[in-house]
Amino acid sequence: MDLSTKYMGLALSNPLVASAGPLSGTLDGIKRLEDGGVAAVVMFSLFEEQIRHENAAFSHLMELGSDSFAESLSYFPEMGAYQIGPESYLDLIRRATETVDIPVIASLNCVSDRGWADYAKQMQQAGAHGLELNVYSVAADLDMDGAAVEQRYLDILLAVKGAVSIPVSLKLSPFFSAMGHMAKRLDWAGADALVLFNRFYQPDIDIQALEVAPTLQLSSPGEIRLPLLWIALLHGKLRASLAATRGVDTADEVVKYLLAGADVVMTTSALLRHGPAYAATLLDGVKHWMEGRGFGCIEQMRGIMSHGRAANPAAFERANYIRVLESYQSPYAST
Incomplete structure (x- = not known):
């Protein structure tokens, strides 16, 4: 049974990849x-805000002691020379690529144009086999139109592709008005892979404390549909x-994604629920399904169940929407 595949130019032993997570x-x-059996690992995301916070904290610490302990500051270089950066993250990349035999893909989320290119370059220099751009940004500015949002994605991709030579993927939001066209634009701009889709963690409201409460729920099989x-389609x-x-959560979802045309299937939630060794269970389930057919x-x-190869392509389009509505049966609906 040959489970090997390729993902953005990387040869993988199987299609299961651990997505960014703890x-x-x-x-x-x-x-x-x-x-456990995954063929590649996407590291947890490095956020530029975290680096800025560390820089600010270091500067504040130095300023607090500038009057009473001025002589001690001679032990520290000037802030311009002392580049506080994602050293622990870069060190983890170095140690991981030296230790494991599977590709290690770094993950990056920035807020500035310079940040995307600079940190991407550092990650490549640390030994990352690929880079996933986690473009997690909620378009909350009511004056920003859709064209500006789309251009932002393209600008980020072009900036990073111009800075590194390793393959680059984009983890996309599903909230584009013309998702297919946007995917084509990113493809033309040089994206080596598209990751569908980023989960936007919407906040909840604590009605007792009257506070906005961040919540995190692991994904469930019902989220596979989009x-x-x-x-x-792509x-x-x-x-x-x-x-x-x-x-x-099970091998069934992995099989469905592959039938639809995915080159790889990523998961974190299943591995958090059941442990890293559960990857072998997922792969065994895929093998069992393949052997049976x-x-x-x-x-x-x-891709044998993709839009272009399906016996009934309309199942992916408007006609199926009507069939879905007509198929639902409720004991409370009038007959």
Whole structure:
């Protein structure tokens, strides 16, 4: 049984990739993911705001002692020379790539144009095999139109592609008015892969404390539908690889994504629920399904249920919307 695949030019032993999350926050966690069976690891995201906070905290600490302990400041270089950066993150990249045999993909989220390019370059220099741009940005500015939002994605991609030579993927929001066209624009601009889709963590409201409460829920299989749709629609129409993420809990979701046309399937929630060793269970389930239907390799099954190859392409379009509405049965509906 050949589970090998390629993702943004990287040769992988199987299509299961650990997506960005807390399990990839330590070297031990990355090793456990490799031992569990994943073919690649996307490290937890580095956020530029965290780096800025560390810089500000360091500057404040130095300023507090400038009057009473001026002589001690001679032990520290000037702030211009002392570049506080994502050193622990870069060190983890170095140690991980030296320790594990699977590709290690760094993940980056920035707020400034310079940040995207500078930190991307540092990650490549640290040894990352690829880079995932986690463009997590809520367009909350009511004066920003859709064209400006789309151009922002393109500008980020072009800035990073101009700074590094390793493959670059974009983890996308599903909230584009013309998702297919946007995917084509990013493909033309040089994206090596598109990751569908980023989960935007909406806040909740604590009605007792009258506070906005950040909440985090692991993804569930019901969330597979939207990325499944767009992977099926985009398969075979882009040069860029397609990565599916969201909603994976069993091998069934992995199989569905591959049938729709995904090059790889990413998960964090399933591995957090069941542990890194659960990756082997997911892969065994995929193998069992393939054996039962006579598939000898991933390539034979990939995309056979995509829009371009489905026996009924209308199932992905408006006609199926009407069928779905008509199919629902409720004991309270009039007959």
